[in-house]
Amino acid sequence: MKRLRIEHATGFRYQGDVGASYNEARMLPNSTDSQFVLSSQLDIEPSTSVNHYLDYFGTRVAAFD
Numbered sequence: 001m002k003r004l005r006i007e008h009a010t011g012f013r014y015q016g017d018v019g020a021s022y023n024e025a026r027m028l029p030n031s032t033d034s035q036f037v038l039s040s041q042l043d044i045e046p047s048t049s050v051n052h053y054l055d056y057f058g059t060r061v062a063a064f065d
Contacts, residue, residue, distance in 0.1 A: 003038075021065065028060035 008027060031037045042062050044050065051063045 023064055025062045025064075026055070026059050028062065030058065030060060 012021070025042060028040050028042060029035070029037050042050070044062075044064055048064050053061050053063070055061050
């Protein structure tokens, strides 16, 4: 069985102060008949609360401010 390790980094830079920002990450893989996810992890800095849910298509979503 082939194993893959995938890492992705996204960053935001703003010219001025930011009072609020709402974000959704659809980057967490699902296990299917053709693939099995051993582990997945989403790290957010600075630390904030995260709400996880499945969207209409069954995609794992992490919503955070």
